[in-house]
Amino acid sequence: GAGVSQSPSNKVTEKGKDVELRCDPISGHTALYWYRQSLGQGLEFLIYFQGNSAPDKSGLPSDRFSAERTGGSVSTLTIQRTQQEDSAVYLCASSSRDEQFFGPGTRLTVL
Amino acid sequence: GENVEQHPSTLSVQEGDSAVIKCTYSDSASNYFPWYKQELGKRPQLIIDIRSNVGEKKDQRIAVTLNKTAKHFSLHITETQPEDSAVYFCAASYGGSGYSTLTFGKGTMLLVSP
Numbered sequence: 001g002a003g004v005s006q007s008p009s010n011k012v013t014e015k016g017k018d019v020e021l022r023c024d025p026i027s028g029h030t031a032l033y034w035y036r037q038s039l040g041q042g043l044e045f046l047i048y049f050q051g052n053s054a055p056d057k058s059g060l061p062s063d064r065f066s067a068e069r070t071g072g073s074v075s076t077l078t079i080q081r082t083q084q085e086d087s088a089v090y091l092c093a094s095s096s097r098d099e100q101f102f103g104p105g106t107r108l109t110v111l
Numbered sequence: 112g113e114n115v116e117q118h119p120s121t122l123s124v125q126e127g128d129s130a131v132i133k134c135t136y137s138d139s140a141s142n143y144f145p146w147y148k149q150e151l152g153k154r155p156q157l158i159i160d161i162r163s164n165v166g167e168k169k170d171q172r173i174a175v176t177l178n179k180t181a182k183h184f185s186l187h188i189t190e191t192q193p194e195d196s197a198v199y200f201c202a203a204s205y206g207g208s209g210y211s212t213l214t215f216g217k218g219t220m221l222l223v224s225p
Contacts, residue, residue, distance in 0.1 A: 041218075043213075099157050100157070101157075
């Protein structure tokens with residue numbers, strides 16, 4: 001079946017603008033995760049959705065970052081007033097058990 | 112929270128040699144330890160995982176060992192091939208309910224030279 005998809009694949013924006021990144025998880029996966037990967041760095045956990053439970057937002061780096069998951073499926077990560085240090089690849093993953101399946105990522109560049 | 116340290120950050124080997132990547136974790140409650148491989152420009156993909164009730168697991172040329180007492184686990188790749196060249200990430204989580212966040216190490220760039 002289809003894997004995790006993300007859009008856009010690349011996003012270039014100007015400092016101070018807001019951006020929205022989209023994730024379509026694998027159908028039937030109840031858990032959805034957002035990570036950030038900076039150049040040469042590991043995967044930094046941002047936020048986790050599990051079913052109808054309140055999301056785990058403990059990894060969000062500032063209040064400029066927010067995410068929602070509508071209908072238990074598609075998720076949107078929003079970054080307000082983008083800063084240059086927000087430049088990174090944003091990866092989404094979904095799971096039905098322990099294994100997390102990753103999307104191809106969105107490369108965000110803030111000029 | 113959990114903290115995962117991974118070493119080395121880069122590893123260069125000749126084709127046919129073995130490669131070993133080591134990780135340590137801090138939270139003794141962690142019980143699920145996956146390894147992901149990320150090729151250049153690609154998404155991370157699970158290659159092997161181990162749970163805390165098992166000390167070793169093997170899948171063809173790759174194996175993972177876990178020492179719960181010392182809180183460390185290692186990835187072993189034997190008979191390395193150029194296509195093994197990638198960044199490898201270890202991770203740890205408490206997967207009590209089957210769902211949990213993963214804490215990743217910073218990755219090891221493995222380069223296998225022909």
